[in-house]
Amino acid sequence: MSLQHTKCNNFFVIGFLSLAILLGCRSKKNDLTNIEVSDTTSTVLSNKKVNPQSTSTIEIDDSALTDLDQWTAFFVLEKELKKLKENKSNSFQGNKDEIENYFEELTLNTPEVFDTNPIWARFKVLETEVLLYNEYYGSEATQELTASARENVLVAYQNLVRQINKIHEKTTQIISE
Secondary structure, eight states: OOHHHHHHHHHHHHHHHHHHHHHHOOOSTTOOOOOOOOOOHHHHHHHSOOOGGGSOOOOOOHHHHHHHTTOHHHHHHHHHHHHHHTTOOOGGGSOHHHHHHHHHHTTTTOOGGGOSHHHHHHHHHHHHHHHHHHHHHHTTOOHHHHHHHHHHHHHHHHHHHHHHHHHHHHHHOOOOO
């Protein structure tokens, strides 16, 4: 054997032993703990206390309303959300295809100011919450679960309004030098 092969073999053996030692080492600080996994989808929602007055209402700024003026689909959606807030019969309690249609129509006549990723992300969250509400409303879910889902829809809408106001404020700021 040549000197080069011997060095290569020694390097490989030392590297392998070092790796084995490092993998085998355990400290008392880094011991893994047992993690229990359970299905909490129904328990999380049912344990949440629902208070209809807990949602603070945020209105769309008047200056932002002028930019939203031609976005008819947004105002149709907003009208249904107001019915939901007042706990009246609304379109979100009906057909899933009808709900998806509301959100698809939002892509028509979208004002350029509000055609941003943060706004569309809020719409997707709102759509998801509305579909969950529809699922609970149409099933034999408990009243608590349905009320919690309703509250989640209203919170998602408030977050959307907050984002609309924020985006509009940001675009109308005048930066002076």
